Amino acid sequence: MPDLLLELFSEEIPARMQARAREDLQKLVTNGLVEAGLTYASAGAFSTPRRLVLAVEGLNAESPTVAEERKGPKADAPEQALAGFLRGLGITDAAPVMALAGQPSGSHVHLNGVVIEVRDDKKGQILYARVTKPGRPAADIVAEVVERTIRTFPWPKSMRWGSGQLRWVRPLHSILCLLTTEAGSDVVPVTVDHLTAGNTTEGHRFMAPGRFAVSSFDDYRAKLLAAHVVLDSAEREAIIWNDATTAAFAQGLELVEDKGLLAEVAGLVEWPVVLMGSIDEAFLGLPPEVLQTSMKEHQKFFSVKAPSGRIEKFVTVANRTTVDEGETILKGNQKVLSARLSDARFFWENDLRTVKAEGLEGMGAGLADVTFHNRLGSQADRVARIADLAAELAPLVGADPALATQAAQVAKADLQSDMVGEFPELQGLMGRYYAEAAGLDGQVAEACQWHYSPLGPSDVVPTAPVTVAVALADKIDTLTGFWAIDEKPTGSKDPYALRRAALGVIRLVLGNGIATGLSQILSRGVEQHGGATDVVADLLGFFHDRLKVHLRDQGVRHDVIDACLAMPGNDDLALLVKRAEALQAFLSSEDGTNLLQGFRRAANILGQAEAKDGVEYSFGADAKFAETDEEKALFAALDLADGRIGPALEAQDFAAAMTAMAALRVPIDAFFEAVQVNSENEIVRRNRLNLLHRIRAACSSVADLTKIAD
Structure with missing residues (x-):
């Protein structure tokens, strides 16, 4: 069975595109082979800055008839x-x-x-x-699939060059395409415009120029390594990480982990060589996040910190070894780094001067000239709304209203700073530094940094009361504003990240155990925007949809969520989740499963009788008409359960309410075993139907069990 080796050799492929390109290459080729009738044992895709590679093992020699x-x-x-x-x-x-x-x-x-x-x-x-x-030889099929793959490859951006019509991310120089068996290897006759497949490739651009022939994937990989090319990006990442951490450890320092930067740098080099350089003492007074961000964004450097947390050195990754062991490369990098950090220091010092002279309010004054949305006003308008809402939310989360107001008024000020203008990803964090420089309360400074959180399902949830108040106000203002102007998410489109904002509110509420109804808070936000009253109900439904997704990710069943959403007070998210967790635990028990069956039986019989008789059996059940011991026992059990379920629900102790419900299981089972509900005696029949209503009412007081799936 032949093995396939395919290499597409080009000018440098952007690092950010390589991972997706590997996946696309493997999918397009293997899917094409399978559709044409060729099966295979395994496949793997690889990339370096100058090549995309696919190795397929165990191909059929021909497609079947x-x-x-x-x-x-x-x-x-x-x-x-x-x-x-x-x-x-x-x-x-x-x-x-x-x-x-x-x-x-x-x-x-x-x-x-x-x-x-x-x-x-x-x-x-x-x-x-x-x-x-009839079946076809593998070579013919591979040639067709490879040509189609090259011509239709889904690059995010592509280009044409010369007079040809072929489009590729960068000029494509050569195609290597081999089918290898025990008898040897053969070039697959692939022709794409001016390119014809062969059996040769190139090694490192500087350290091993010139082409060489290969005969199989193992031979190809070994010869590339000899030509100073590490084919596997994961292997290059491991080399960079191990060499960098070792170099840092040798000097008593620690490499700052950054998986995204590691993957990007591994996509920039074919022969990674780790070099460690020093940062000029004049820049070490900058906040460590500024140093780290500047080096990462501009130079693709890793930061190296001392045990104290101060950034002291950097690691760069060269694409070659040199006779001077990288000394010239480091000198050039340090020169460019000094220029970049000089800019960062200028921004930092200029921002501090503004804060010292005008305070954060002065820094943020320009927000009045920044439009947030043409129908929602300026950023300054938004800040004023957030401040009002934060003051109202403060008592609910245990925060000082005055501090919450102050924090909201200055939390967005750093958007006008030079530093955030250069590095937008530092917004919030720089606000904390500037708040501290202005001598503001520590709770205000903390709110400046963390009020954007949580930004996603895995982001940290703030717990400091002032921060929580501002974070909630920020997200609720966004949601109520866009709902008020009818700019809601549609399908997969969510340009204003409103789903993320709603999830942020949910996680803040649940993470901090905030027991309050959302309706009143949303009404206040909608009122600020002049929206209609029906907006609140629609927005609350949106929250419920996001809560369903969140709880399903936490393992809560969808029907359990629906059963709890159907109950009054469903705008109290913390209470709703508490109810759902208790119900799921109850339904997972044997008592819960059996009681659910008893509830359904009672509800079905009652529903049929009410439909037939045209009346509602909802009152008047009297124990004096009970004829059997089982019937009398059920009356007694319901009396006892009603006395326990009501107080438990009032105390929001859903576990206790479920326990009280569980006590009904045995008497309900016994009742249905021994008693015929539709008695010939009409008085007894009506009494028993009213008794079934008591079962339905007792169980439905905890959750709408009709929503529970079979």
């Missing part, structure tokens, strides 16, 4: 119908087929490799075509 049968029209069908059927088979002469009409079943003709046969059927004689597609 495939026989296909197609049912056609009646043998005596009009010539036009026969011609249409035959045209799909590549047959133009209908006369031999028309002659089959009236012939014995099994009669057939051979036309263009297709067998046309007539068979008797209930509806008369029917034509059938047997089409045999």
Whole structure:
């Protein structure tokens, strides 16, 4: 069984595109091979800055012969119908087929490799075509699939060069395409515009120039390594990480982990060489996050910190070894780094001067000239709304309203700073530094940094009361504002990240155990924007949809969530989740499963009787009409449960309410075993139906069990 080796060699592929390109190459080629009838044992894709590579092991030598049968029209069908059927088979002469009409079943003709046969059927004689597609050699199939893959490759951006029509991310220089067996290797005849596949490739651009031939994937990988090219990006990442952490450890320092930067740098080099350089003492007074961000964004440097947390050195990754062991490279990098950090220091010092002279309010004054949305006003308008809302939310989260107001008023000020203008990803964090420099309360400074959080499902949830108040106000203002102007998410489109904002509110509420109804808070936000009252109900429904997604990710069943959403007070998210968790735990027990069956039986019998009689059996059940011990026991059990469930629900102790419900299981089971509800005595029948209503009411007081799936 042959193995396939494919290499597409080009100018430098952007690092950010390489991972997706590997996946696309493997998917397009292997899917194409399988669709053409070739199976394979395994496949793996690789990339370096200058090449995309696919290795496929255990290919079939040829595709199998495939026989296909197609049912056609009646043998005596009009010539036009026969011609249409035959045209799909590549047959133009209908006369031999028309002659089959009236012939014995099994009669057939051979036309263009297709067998046309007539068979008797209930509806008369029917034509059938047997089409045999012979197998094809793997090389022919591979050539077609590879050419199609190259011509239709889904690069995010591509280019043409020279006079050719081929589009690729960067100019494509060569194609290596081999099928290797124990007998040797053969070049697959792939031709794409001016390029024809061969069996040669190139090593490192500087350390091993020139082309060389390969005969298999193992030979290819070994020769690349000898030519100073590490093929596997994961292996390059490991080399960079191990060498960098070792170099830092040797000096008593620690490399700052950054998986995204590690993957990017591994996509920039074919032969990684780790070099450690020093940062000029003049820049070490900058906040460590500024140093780290500047080095990462501008230079792709890793930060190296001392045990104290101060950034002191950097690690750069060269793409070659040099006779001076990287000294010249480091000097050049340090020169460029000094220029970049000089800019950062200027921004930092200029921002501090502004804060010292005008305070954070002065820094943020320009927000009045920044439009947040043309229908929602400026950023300054938004800050004023957030401040009002934060003051109202403060008592609910245990925060000082004055501090919450102050924090909201200055939390966005750093958006006007030079530093955030250069590095937008530092917004919030720089606000904390500037708040501290302005001498503001520590709680205000903390809110400046963390009020954007949580930004996603795995982001940290703030717990400091002032921060929580501002974070909630920020997100609720966004949601109510866009709902008020009817700019809601549609399908997969969510340009204002409103789903993320709603999830942020949910996580803040649940993470901090905030027991309050959302409706009133949302109403206040909608009121600020002049929205209609029906907006609140629609927005609350949006929160419920996001809560369902969040809880399903936490393992809570969708029907359990629906059963709890159907209850009053469903705008109290913390209470709703507490109810859902208790219900799921209850339904997972044997008592819960059996009680659910008893509830359904009672509800079904009651529903049928009410539909038949045209009345509602919802009151008047009296123990004096009970005829059996089981009936009397159920009355007593319901009396006891009602006395326990009500207080438990009032105390929001859903576990205790479920326990009280569980006590009904045995008497309900016994009742249905011993008692016929539809008694011939009409008084007894009505009493028993009213008793079933008590079962339904007791169980439904905890959750709408009709929503629970079978």
